Amino acid sequence: MIRGKNCIGSQLSAKGNKTYKTFNPQLNIENEHEFTEATQEEINQAANLATQAFEVFKSTSGAKKADFLNAIADEILALDDELIKTYCSETGLPEGRAKGERGRTVFQLRTFADLVSEGSWVEATIDTAKPDREPMPKIDIRKMLTALGPVVVFGASNFPLAYSTAGGDTAAALAAGCPVIVKSHPMHAGTGELVASAIIKAAKKTGMPEGVFSNINSSGIEVGQWLVKHPQVKAVGFTGSIKGGRALYDLASQREEPIPVFAEMGSINPVVILPQALKNRNETLAKTYAGSITLGTGQFCTNPGLLLGIKGDELDEFISNLSDEIIKIDPSCMLHPNILNAYSKNKEVALSQSGLKVVANYDENVQHNYAKQTVTQVEGKVFLENTTLHQEVFGPYSIVVACDNAEELQQVISKLEGQLTGTIIAENNELNSYNNIISALQNRVGRLIFNGVPTGVEVCPSMVHGGPYPASTDSRFTAVGIDSIKRWVRPLSYQNWPNELLPDELKNENPLNISRFVDNHETTNKI
Numbered sequence: 065m066i067r068g069k070n071c072i073g074s075q076l077s078a079k080g081n082k083t084y085k086t087f088n089p090q091l092n093i094e095n096e097h098e099f100t101e102a103t104q105e106e107i108n109q110a111a112n113l114a115t116q117a118f119e120v121f122k123s124t125s126g127a128k129k130a131d132f133l134n135a136i137a138d139e140i141l142a143l144d145d146e147l148i149k150t151y152c153s154e155t156g157l158p159e160g161r162a163k164g165e166r167g168r169t170v171f172q173l174r175t176f177a178d179l180v181s182e183g184s185w186v187e188a189t190i191d192t193a194k195p196d197r198e199p200m201p202k203i204d205i206r207k208m209l210t211a212l213g214p215v216v217v218f219g220a221s222n223f224p225l226a227y228s229t230a231g232g233d234t235a236a237a238l239a240a241g242c243p244v245i246v247k248s249h250p251m252h253a254g255t256g257e258l259v260a261s262a263i264i265k266a267a268k269k270t271g272m273p274e275g276v277f278s279n280i281n282s283s284g285i286e287v288g289q290w291l292v293k294h295p296q297v298k299a300v301g302f303t304g305s306i307k308g309g310r311a312l313y314d315l316a317s318q319r320e321e322p323i324p325v326f327a328e329m330g331s332i333n334p335v336v337i338l339p340q341a342l343k344n345r346n347e348t349l350a351k352t353y354a355g356s357i358t359l360g361t362g363q364f365c366t367n368p369g370l371l372l373g374i375k376g377d378e379l380d381e382f383i384s385n386l387s388d389e390i391i392k393i394d395p396s397c398m399l400h401p402n403i404l405n406a407y408s409k410n411k412e413v414a415l416s417q418s419g420l421k422v423v424a425n426y427d428e429n430v431q432h433n434y435a436k437q438t439v440t441q442v443e444g445k446v447f448l449e450n451t452t453l454h455q456e457v458f459g460p461y462s463i464v465v466a467c468d469n470a471e472e473l474q475q476v477i478s479k480l481e482g483q484l485t486g487t488i489i490a491e492n493n494e495l496n497s498y499n500n501i502i503s504a505l506q507n508r509v510g511r512l513i514f515n516g517v518p519t520g521v522e523v524c525p526s527m528v529h530g531g532p533y534p535a536s537t538d539s540r541f542t543a544v545g546i547d548s549i550k551r552w553v554r555p556l557s558y559q560n561w562p563n564e565l566l567p568d569e570l571k572n573e574n575p576l577n578i579s580r581f582v583d584n585h586e587t588t589n590k591i
Contacts, residue, residue: 066150066254068099070106071279073113074264079103084283086253089156089397089404089433099253102280102287111296113275114214114243120273122211122241123567126576129239130181132270136230136238137173139262140166147258151224154252156397156433161360165225172232172523176239179546185209188569188580192591193560204560206570209553211241212324213298216291218312219249219256220303221399222363228252229259229279232523232544233301233326238276240552245278245297247288251400253281285311292316292325299552302327303365303543306456306534313537326551327537328530330456331484332369333518334477336505338490338498341515342378349489350385353462354393356517361396361435362460363403366485366518369456371464374473383464387424387439395426395434398459404433407459411438414457419446423464435459444472448479470501477504482532482539485511485518508532510539 068083069076078100085094102110140147151162179185186208193204215237219228226232234244248256260279267276280287285308292300292315300316302309302325309327316325337349356368371386373379398404415422415438424439437460444467447453453463467473477486486509488495488502495502506512510531521529521544529544530536536543541551558566568575572591579588 066097066257068097068253068257068281070100070102070281071257071260071264071277072106072109073275073278074268077106077109079106082283084250086154086251087400088153089400092432095153095254097254099250099281099283101282104290107280107287107290107294110245110275110278110280111214111294114245114278115296117243117273117275118211118213121243121276124241124272126180126183128270129241130177132266132272133173133177133180133235133238135266135270136263137170137177139265140170140230140259143258143262147255150254150258151252154255155224155399157360157399162225165223168523169225169230172226172235173230175523175546176235176549179549180239182578183569183576184579185546185549186569186578188578190570190580190582190591192583205557206561206566207555207557208567208569209550210556212552212554213242214296215242215244215299215301215552216297217244217246218288218300218302218304219246219252221249221251221403222360222365223303224249224252224255225259227303229256230263232548233303236548237301237552240549242299242552243276245280245291247280247282247291250281250283288312289315293319295319295321297323299323300325300327301543301551304329305458306330309537310534324551325537326541326543328365328484328543329534329536331365331531331535332454332456333366333483333485333487334370334372334480334505334508335368335487335489335518336473336477336501337371337373337379337382338488338494339374339376339378340491340494341489342373342382344491346378346381347385350382351389352517354386354389356519357390357439357462358393358396358437358460359519361398362437363399363458364519366521368487368518369462371462372473372476373464373466374470375466375468379466383423383439383441386464390424390437390439391426393437395430395436395460397431397433398435401433403458404435407435407457407461410455410457411459411461414440414453414455414461414463417450417452419443419450420453420463437461439464441466444468444476447476448472454480470498474500474504477501477508480508482535483509484529484531484535485509485513487513487516487518489515510535510542
């Protein structure tokens, strides 16, 4: 049941006087439930509870944290149709997408449960003492990863489940031993509240400390600013725009105690299509990329917003085929009128740039909140000179850059901002002729794709969902996969510490039987 209140630990609270509703973009009407924005008093309560919970939760065993994460997954599944219907009513997305994203969310939770249950993720490293070492004795030093403290997670507009209340950031932070305060996204506050209720039920069932999780409502930016500036918050997770992520990053760095903000932000995901591939697979590639550009109404952070090629008959044919194919696709609903308005505004800015040519534009009438797909074309020289054309247009939009030659293509890639993904479409036998292109792309992205599409992010240990700024605020980390847990921890060394007082992960007996790096050797043996 949706009540529209904040979840401060396990307690519902609505002390504020500012309310708002979510919006159904398919029906073009407000949804019925009213939500109350959190006050500073409620934020303080949530932060205090999270700080108290941290003292217990940071030392909770991996097995118990695994029980908690698995219980969250179970409770989300128990929400059944109510969750799916609420999701659809707040996003305009179809039921199949809702169920698929729920499955991904549950999978992420269970994956982190398996990780912490096994326990080796803490990277226990032990250098035993050598008192007879010459010319100086060697002391005993032991190191492992330890939780940072309370984490604030911002729900993402385009993934109400997998990147929001119980999404990857929250799952990773809880797995690490960090209490989480979620700033629920106002566009899907009902979905967020239902998931929050599942987390709180799971916390009670598995005996987690009060305050290990809170869910905060807000309709604007003020609540998020209060949370980031709160002295008891130790880290922030964000998925969204460059403007929003950078604002939070700046706030966090200006605190008396600066804290890390792990923000996954804008990306136009360049796709390099080499001549031989265009010659051999022109129509197929055009159809594939028409589908990728319009998938989910272009509302994926991995949408291919930039297609790069070398001038020639094959590229001209590809542009013509892409234009034909993308117009055949029926437009679909965007997440919210505000997102549609931003898409229209950003597209208008792009189209107003000198030298840009529209090669495909859906011009039939569409329903309310449906986005019309557009493909444009520009010369490589113009693209290099006008960085406005480098900016993301969030929606079903892509720009084809026609470069004079391979050297200009390399220049274009080198001048791009950091990206989440970069794709090479090529035949195997032409790759060696374009090593400089591949190297330049490698320097700008977090994930390098061969003969595929960037849309779709597999949840697995090898995935990197991040990249050089502004794709993310720290390119050393990923927001997807088990390594994303490393954002919420720090290394801690114990020097000459009594064995009986060490964490189990570092004790001589290795009671958890985890893999450890002892005196430069990987082992599960006792010391």
